[in-house]
Amino acid sequence: MNSHDPLAGSPAALKERIAGDLERSRRRVHALTACDEEELLKQHSPLMSPLVWDLAHVGSQEELWLVRDVGGMAALRPEIDSLYDAFEHSRSSRPSLPLLDPADSRAYIGEVRAKALDILDRVPLEGSPLLEAGFAFGMIVQHEQQHAETMLATHQLRAGEPVLHAQPLDPAALGPRTAELPREVHVPAGTFTMGSSVEPWALDNERPAHEVHVPGCWIDTVPVSNADFARFVADGGYDRADLWSPAGWAHRQRTGISAPGFWRREGGQWWRTRFGVVEPVPGDEPVQHVSYWEAEAYARWTGRRLPTEAEWEKAARWDPATGRSRRFPWGEEEPTSRHANLGGAALRPAPVGSFPDGASPLGVRQLMGDVWEWTSSDFSPYPGFRAFPYREYSEVFFGPDQKVLRGGSWATDAAACRATFRNWDYPVRRQIFTGFRTARDAAAEER
Incomplete structure (x- = not known):
C-alpha cells in the first residue's frame, strides 16, 4: 500500500473501517427497500430487476465471497444460488423466478452479514490477494453500493407518489x-x-x-x-441525421426519442419527473438520463x-x-x-x-x-x-x-x-x- 493509502494503519483500524463501510452500505440498502411489499415485488421496468431481487442478491454475493470463500463455511442457502446469479437470468425474467419474499430476503441478508462480520473479526487481512488489505470485503462493499445505485434507478422508473425524500446540498x-x-x-x-x-x-x-x-x-x-442540451433539442438536434452516427440514428428512429429521459414539453417549457415529483427542468444542472448516442449527437x-x-x-x-x-x-x-x-x-x-x-x-x-x-x-x-x-x-x-x-x-x-x-x-x-x-x-x- 502506498503512503496515501486510506486503508493503511493497524489491522484493528482496517477492520474497523471495513465494518463501518459494510454497515453504511447495508443502511442504504435497507432505506431503499423500506417501501411496501407490492413495490418491492413489482417490476417497474423490464430494464430493471424487482427491488426484492437486488435485496437478496447483495446477500448472495456476500455469502459466496465472504462466508464460503474467505470464511470457508458451509453454504447457507445453496438452493437459491442460481436465482440470484446475474448471468443466469435476464432482468426481464426475474419476476417469474421463485424469489425470496421481502421478509425472507431481509432475514437472509442479516444472517449472512452476521457471519461475515464474525469472519472479518477472526481472519488476518493478508496472505493472499483476496485478503490483502481486506480486498474481498472491499469488493463486497463496492458491490452493495453499486446495487444501491441500481435501486435508485429503479425508484426513478417507478410510477406513483414519491417514497424517497431528498436532503439539501450544502x-x-x-x-x-x-x-x-x-x-x-x-x-x-x-x-x-x-x-x-x-x-x-x-x-x-x-x-x-x-x-x-x-x-x-x-x-x-x-x-x-440542461439549458445547453435544451438548445440542441430546440434546434432540431433529434431530427438531423447528419448529427448522429449510423447506429445512433437507427436507435433514434427505432425508439422515437426526442428529449432526455423523463423530460416532457408542456405549457411552453420543459418538465421532468424526478422520483415521483414533477418539476420544471432546472437549466443549471448537468443533463442526465441521456444515452451515448444522444451525447455523441450533441457533441x-x-x-x-x-x-x-x-x-x-x-x-x-x-x-x-x-x-x-x-x-x-x-x-x-x-x-x-x-x-x-x-x-x-x-x-x-x-x-x-x-x-x-x-x-x-x-x-x-x-x-x-x-x-x-x-x-x-x-x-x-x-x-x-x-x-x-x-x-x-x-x-x-x-x-x-x-x-x-x-x-x-x-x-x-x-x-x-x-x-x-x-x-x-x-x-x-x-x-x-x-x-x-x-x-x-x-x-x-x-x-
Whole structure:
C-alpha cells in the first residue's frame, strides 16, 4: 500500500473501517427497500430487476465471497444460488423466478452479514490477494453500493407518489457558477500514468498502472447542462441525421426519442419527473438520463466530440506541478461534501460549476459525482490485465458493445468512486444517471 493509502494503519483500524463501510452500505440498502411489499415485488421496468431481487442478491454475493470463500463455511442457502446469479437470468425474467419474499430476503441478508462480520473479526487481512488489505470485503462493499445505485434507478422508473425524500446540498460547498469559469480547459500533450497498481480496492479493470500518451486537447470545464442540451433539442438536434452516427440514428428512429429521459414539453417549457415529483427542468444542472448516442449527437452539433477515456482521466488526475497522477482530482484526501456530490442523499446533481474544492489541477470541475460521463472509448482491458477474482467481473464485457463511463454520479457512494474507477454500459442506456462533457483536439501548435 502506498503512503496515501486510506486503508493503511493497524489491522484493528482496517477492520474497523471495513465494518463501518459494510454497515453504511447495508443502511442504504435497507432505506431503499423500506417501501411496501407490492413495490418491492413489482417490476417497474423490464430494464430493471424487482427491488426484492437486488435485496437478496447483495446477500448472495456476500455469502459466496465472504462466508464460503474467505470464511470457508458451509453454504447457507445453496438452493437459491442460481436465482440470484446475474448471468443466469435476464432482468426481464426475474419476476417469474421463485424469489425470496421481502421478509425472507431481509432475514437472509442479516444472517449472512452476521457471519461475515464474525469472519472479518477472526481472519488476518493478508496472505493472499483476496485478503490483502481486506480486498474481498472491499469488493463486497463496492458491490452493495453499486446495487444501491441500481435501486435508485429503479425508484426513478417507478410510477406513483414519491417514497424517497431528498436532503439539501450544502450551499457553502457549491462555489461560483459557470459565468465565472472558462468554457474549456487545455490538457497538454504528453504521457501520464493511467490506472492503478497500488489502490487497495481497485478492481481488475482499473489495473495495472501504465503510461499513456495523450495528444493535446481541450475539455469542458463543467458537464453539459440542461439549458445547453435544451438548445440542441430546440434546434432540431433529434431530427438531423447528419448529427448522429449510423447506429445512433437507427436507435433514434427505432425508439422515437426526442428529449432526455423523463423530460416532457408542456405549457411552453420543459418538465421532468424526478422520483415521483414533477418539476420544471432546472437549466443549471448537468443533463442526465441521456444515452451515448444522444451525447455523441450533441457533441457533433457543437462542433466538438466526446473525450476519450484517457483524455478524461488525464484531465482528472494529472498534476502538471509534480507529473504524478492523483487518486482524486483534488488530491489524495477521500471525498467530502466540499469535493463532490456523492452518496445519493440529494436525489439530483448539483448545479454546473459547483465544488471549486473538488477541481482537478488543470481546473476541471465536477469530475467526481453528479453524473456519470460518457466517453468515446470502448470498454477494453489495460495492457497487462489479469482477471481477478473472476472473469465475469470485467473480462466478459470487454469489446465494442460497451462504452466507458467515468466519474460516478450523485447516486454513487464514495467507496465505489475514484479517478481510476471504470463503469461501462450499452450506448442505448438512459435509465442510469448519465451525462457528459465535450472535448476537441488542440491545434497543432498547442500539442
